[in-house]
Amino acid sequence: MPNNDKLIIGGQEIGNRFFTGTGKHASNAIIPQIVEHSGIEVITVALRRVDLSSPQENILNYIPKQVKLLPNTSGARNAQEAVRIARLARATGCGNWIKIEVISDNKYLLPDNYETVKATEILAKEGFVVLPYVSPDLMVAKALVDAGAAAVMPLGAPIGTNKGLQTKELIRILIDEIKLPIIVDAGIGRPSEAAEAMEMGAAAVLANTAVATAKDPVLMARAFCQAVEAGRKAYLAGLGPTRDVADASSPLTGFLD
Amino acid sequence: MSFYDIYQEAKNIDFEQHWQSVTDNDILRILTKERLDAADYLTLLSPRAADFLEPMAQRAHRLTVQHFGHTMLLYTPMYLANHCANHCLYCSFSALNKLKRKKLSLAQVEEEAKAIAATGLKHILILTGESPAHSPVSYIADCVGVLKKYFDSISIEVYPLSTEEYAQLVAVGVDGLTIYQEVYDEEMYKHLHPRGPKRDYRYRLDAPERGCKAKMRTVNVGALLGLEDWRKEAFFTGLHADYLQNKYLDTEIGISVPRIRPNVGGFSPKVDVTDRHLVQIILAYRLFMPRAGIAVSTRERAELRNHLIKLGVTKMSAGVTTEVGGHSEKDSAEGTGQFEISDNRGVDEIKQMLLSQGYQPVFKDWQCIDGEMPGESV
Ligand code: SF4
Numbered sequence: 001m002p003n004n005d006k007l008i009i010g011g012q013e014i015g016n017r018f019f020t021g022t023g024k025h026a027s028n029a030i031i032p033q034i035v036e037h038s039g040i041e042v043i044t045v046a047l048r049r050v051d052l053s054s055p056q057e058n059i060l061n062y063i064p065k066q067v068k069l070l071p072n073t074s075g076a077r078n079a080q081e082a083v084r085i086a087r088l089a090r091a092t093g094c095g096n097w098i099k100i101e102v103i104s105d106n107k108y109l110l111p112d113n114y115e116t117v118k119a120t121e122i123l124a125k126e127g128f129v130v131l132p133y134v135s136p137d138l139m140v141a142k143a144l145v146d147a148g149a150a151a152v153m154p155l156g157a158p159i160g161t162n163k164g165l166q167t168k169e170l171i172r173i174l175i176d177e178i179k180l181p182i183i184v185d186a187g188i189g190r191p192s193e194a195a196e197a198m199e200m201g202a203a204a205v206l207a208n209t210a211v212a213t214a215k216d217p218v219l220m221a222r223a224f225c226q227a228v229e230a231g232r233k234a235y236l237a238g239l240g241p242t243r244d245v246a247d248a249s250s251p252l253t254g255f256l257d
Numbered sequence: 258m259s260f261y262d263i264y265q266e267a268k269n270i271d272f273e274q275h276w277q278s279v280t281d282n283d284i285l286r287i288l289t290k291e292r293l294d295a296a297d298y299l300t301l302l303s304p305r306a307a308d309f310l311e312p313m314a315q316r317a318h319r320l321t322v323q324h325f326g327h328t329m330l331l332y333t334p335m336y337l338a339n340h341c342a343n344h345c346l347y348c349s350f351s352a353l354n355k356l357k358r359k360k361l362s363l364a365q366v367e368e369e370a371k372a373i374a375a376t377g378l379k380h381i382l383i384l385t386g387e388s389p390a391h392s393p394v395s396y397i398a399d400c401v402g403v404l405k406k407y408f409d410s411i412s413i414e415v416y417p418l419s420t421e422e423y424a425q426l427v428a429v430g431v432d433g434l435t436i437y438q439e440v441y442d443e444e445m446y447k448h449l450h451p452r453g454p455k456r457d458y459r460y461r462l463d464a465p466e467r468g469c470k471a472k473m474r475t476v477n478v479g480a481l482l483g484l485e486d487w488r489k490e491a492f493f494t495g496l497h498a499d500y501l502q503n504k505y506l507d508t509e510i511g512i513s514v515p516r517i518r519p520n521v522g523g524f525s526p527k528v529d530v531t532d533r534h535l536v537q538i539i540l541a542y543r544l545f546m547p548r549a550g551i552a553v554s555t556r557e558r559a560e561l562r563n564h565l566i567k568l569g570v571t572k573m574s575a576g577v578t579t580e581v582g583g584h585s586e587k588d589s590a591e592g593t594g595q596f597e598i599s600d601n602r603g604v605d606e607i608k609q610m611l612l613s614q615g616y617q618p619v620f621k622d623w624q625c626i627d628g629e630m631p632g633e634s635v
Contacts (some may be wrong), residue, residue: 024614051409051621054377075623077474078508084626104507106548111569160324213322 005236007181007203008099010129012068014204015090016041018194018228019070019183020221021208023049028062030217035064036107038221043067044099044178044206046074047089057113060094070131072099079118098123099153100132109159113140115146124148133185136170141178151180153206156197157187160209164193175201191227198231199239259463260500264441267496272489276303284309288316294546297385298495301541302488307512310536317543317569324548328617330572331382331607332463334414334554335369336581337400339595341386345439346420347517347524349483349595350386352453359581360391366400368585370407376576376604379409379621382435384595387416387455394422398429405430409624411473416454417464421473430625433475433553436461436467440484449484465497469505474623476501476508477552481525482535483517491538495545502549511550511572514538518556518596532561536568543569555600564598564615575607 001195006013020044022031034040043063050071051057057127071089076082079102086098096202100123102115117140124130129150134140136154144152154171157163161185164172164187174180181203188194194205276299284306287297300306301313332439338360341350349356361369373381385392397415404411412433413426423434440446443458450456468476480490494512502510511563517526525613539551552572553565562573571596578584579594608618 024322024328025617026327027612027617048623049619049621051379054620057620075474081626088624088626106506106509107502109548184306195545209323209326212326 002056005232009131009181010018014041015039016067016225016228017198017232018204018221018225019044019185019203019204020211020224021072022046022059022063022208023074023208025217026150026212028059031062032064033180033218034211034221035067035169037218038225040221041066041068041223042070042204042206044070044072044208045094047071047085047092047094048075049146050092050094052092068097068117069094070099071095072133074101074103074249076100076102076118077104077121078112079115080104082115082119083122086119086128087126088099089245090128096127097129097131097150100130111135111155113137116140117143118145120149121147124150131183136167136174138170138173138177141180145178145180149180151183151203152178153185155181156193157189158185159186162189162210163187164189165196168196171197171202172200194224195227195231195234198228200236202231204228259466261459261462262495263496263500264443264462264493267493268443270299272299272492275299276488279303279305281305287544288312295496295499295545298545299436299492301544302491302537304488305346306541307533307537307560310533310540312437313540313544314536314568317540318567321567321569322546325571326617327615328619329405329566329570329586329611330380330550330619330622331378331575331604332382332410332412332572333373333376333378333574333576333584333604334382334384334579335366335373335404336384336579336595337397338385338392339581340388340391341453342390343386343455344451345453345455346449346451347439347481347526354397356415359584360396361400363399363403365582365585366403369582370586373576374407377620378576378604380412380623381408381410382412382414382433382574383417384414387453389416389454394418394425396441398426401426401429401431405625409621411625412477417461418467420467420470423468423473426429427471427473427603432473432623432625433463433477434473435479436464436468437479437481437513437515438462438494438497439481441480441490441497442485445485465501466619468502469501471506472508476505476507476552477511477513477550479513479515481515481517482530482538483528485528487528487530487534487538491541492586495542498542498546498549509550510546511552512542513554514542515554515556518599521529533588535561539565539569555598556596558599559602563610563614565618566611572605575602576604577601 021184022237031185071094073082102112104112131151133153157166183204184197184202188207414435436551480494554574555577611618
């Protein structure tokens with residue numbers, strides 16, 4: 001793989017294309033270990049869990065300095081709440097990257113694309129590097145490009161389901177049509193599924209549940225990093241075409257030559 | 258349409274007949290289903306399902322970890338007042354009972370807040386007896402104004418309010434509502450609530466829905482277990498939660514599973530809800546609603562609570578007193594409590610216990626973001 005194969009978001013180079021989250025771990029203390037053993041460069045944190053007033057409970061204290069913090073607006077039910085959380089995140093010192101997560105459906109936890117576009121528009125204008133989490137939809141992705149998003153994060157399957165790339169065809173269309181980095185977020189349960197997304201040309205993959213609920217989260221994070229890297233290499237190498245049937249040993253139309 | 262219509266239909270189900278017809282195979286089939294319907298939930302509450310607690314527990318544990326991770330939200334109740342206009346037969350605060358009545362001044366609320374905040378908790382549940390005269394909405398709102406300085410999330414467990422009143426409290430920073438129907442069986446409800454405004458079954462039943470309409474972030478329902486046949490009561494509670502979740506997708510619906518505890522009035526429960534029963538309720542509910550919150554209070558003993566952590570519970574109270582002012586004035590407040598608690602452990606002890614089980618105690622899981630921010634332009 002060329003050493004210079006870097007993902008660039010908001011002007012910043014990212015070498016490791018596997019991103020993870022912090023929400024479901026048994027202890028925050030595992031986060032530095034994950035980073036140390038996997039070289040993860042981007043970690044998303046729900047601002048709703050950040051407790052600045054308490055040093056032991058403040059999750060930010062567990063995130064190593066070299067890691068790019070991607071605060072998210074988890075808990076927001078509409079654009080207005082997402083915008084407020086984003087501003088709070090910036091005021092709190094979490095930087096200007098923000099993952100917009102607007103969920104107004106507690107049954108399936110599907111993102112509200114409409115409200116997400118609205119929030120993206122407002123925050124991009126305010127100078128945020130906005131990474132919106134959406135259901136994969138081409139028109140919505142185009143609207144996000146117009147709104148000033150820095151990447152688009154379509155779900156592979158609903159959050160926490162570990163069901164893999166259920167939305168594969170739709171994500172493929174986004175990869176083909178949208179010039180921004182497409183980061184597959186949510187639903188990815190296995191490293192092999194992450195590799196598949198990368199082979200398709202996704203720019204990165206984010207998985208939290210699959211890592212946090214593994215028996216050995218540190219090892220699982222490494223497995224994901226390696227799978228994402230392998231998938232990226234395969235994409236860059238250019239996958240050979242797939243065939244429905246094997247080549248006939250003697251061509252049937254050879255007599256025509 | 259309100260949940261009352263659903264209750265009217267559901268109460269006519271031939272429960273006994275349904276439960277008697279349940280076979281082992283029915284239960285095994287349900288345990289492999291991806292989505293459960295109300296009939297499946299009813300089946301999991303059957304006497305026969307009691308033989309399947311272990312496989313139900315395995316599934317409930319997996320689902321809970323999948324959706325909530327290894328985390329447990331901690332909160333504590335704060336009693337603002339114990340004045341009450343009702344005569345609930347099962348509660349120490351009943352107007353009939355001789356009890357030291359008390360209501361915290363705003364200065365006292367602040368003292369309580371400081372004492373609780375010192376333990377690190379960020380989520381708080383404020384309670385009053387049901388006396389709009391002593392604890393009007395304006396008083397609750399004033400208390401919230403004080404508490405906001407110390408806590409990130411404030412829930413209420415007070416008498417049922419109108420949608421407008423709930424909205425008023427949401428506007429000042431309340432984000433959660435807990436309101437128990439106590440007993441869903443309408444006849445029994447009338448019997449247990451002989452006098453007072455609480456006698457209005459329907460007004461109480463529709464209160465959680467009014468909370469959803471007023472944009473509470475979280476709404477918790479529950480039946481006080483022991484007042485009636487627990488299988489039916491748990492079924493109605495689950496139906497209620499399901500009804501609300503389907504209709505108000507943007508509200509996080511949860512249930513609580515309070516069992517009746519010793520109280521000043523000396524009321525003893527009609528129905529014995531054993532630990533096994535409680536476990537069956539929690540498991541059936543988790544399988545029915547995989548993403549819903551389940552809260553267990555300190556009504557339950559420490560050892561049982563330790564075990565319930567892996568069975569689907571997502572919220573626990575810690576460092577609890579049911580006395581008015583009990584957090585800051587340990588001596589003077591005694592005798593004003595609503596009921597006896599069973600788990601006296603402090604926040605640190607609960608925290609250590611969770612960590613030893615491989616769970617992360619979560620002190621903050623939301624931050625009230627009400628009020629205008631500079632540059633607000635949405
Ligand atoms: S249960 Fe509530 S309404 Fe009834 S007596 Fe107790 S505090 Fe009053």
